[in-house]
Amino acid sequence: MHKYKYCLDGIQHEIYSQEPIPTANRDNVIPISKEQNQIAKELKELLREWIRIAEKNNIDWFCNGGTLLGAIRDKGLIHYDNDLDLCVFFKDYEKIKNAVCTDKFVINVGEQGFQLNYKSKAFPFVDLWLNAPNPENPNEIILACPYVNNRLTYYASKMWPNDKYNIKDVSHCKKLSFEGIMVNVPKNYKQYVKRMYGDDCLTRYVISPHTDYHYYFNIVPNSKKRMLIWETFDKIDPITCRTVSGLLGNQLLMQEKDRFKNHLTIISMHIKDKLQI
Secondary structure, eight states: OEEEEEEETTEEEEEEESSOOTTOOTTSBOOOOHHHHHHHHHHHHHHHHHHHHHHHHTOOEEEOHHHHHHHHHTSSOOTTOOOEEEEEEGGGHHHHHTOOOOTTEEEEEETTEEEEEETTEEEEEEEEEEEEEETTEEEEEEEOOOEETTEEOOHHHHHOTTOEEEHHHHHSOEEEEETTEEEEEOTTHHHHHHHHHOTTTTTOOOOOTHHHHGGGGGTSOOHHHHHHHHHHHHHHOHHHHHHHHHHHHHHHHTTOHHHHHHHHHHHHHHHHHHHTO
């Protein structure tokens, strides 16, 4: 087992890994760039703003995805991560939508449910993943986003079928320290992260490429425009909507411009055929 250290925004971390981490130096210190350090500072500021909003409006929430893995394993941010993933419940949808942020921040409706952003830029951000009871198993909470045309689509749960919880595990959450901030985590959290990331995820580091895509959020259309596209396609054909959103989202983030334009042409023909334009 290898022991490593890194420091994010003044907070020291010690982590262990079965395999060597290639970015570490000879002293087993993982260097953190100024850019990554600034991202960590801003993510903590976003997290504090969300906690303030949630407490003021009595909104239930808990850590999810890589944020939950980091809270358990790293006591905070995974050293290369650049967003936060939190879960909220559909019962609080209107509370979140109408919540008032302080001057620097804004909550936008998005494909994942909501996103907490700085007003001045799209990145970094906090994804607020909308959850609701599974229609096929009311004892299970699953991703129910996005919410379009007054209907839960459960589209995200089809993309991430393992992203689910027993309702008892998220009814009364535990607390863990995350970069010195107390956050909510579900009971049986180890069961979740091992299902999502593998049985050895607490002792083995895998650098996820998805963090590279986040930098493109400053150049893609804002969430209001993206959700307008969602709602338009959903009215025409819900199945096409899910397919189109997945294809175009991935291609745009990967900057596959030629394939993106080609699919837009096909989609335009499909819409004309449906509407008999």
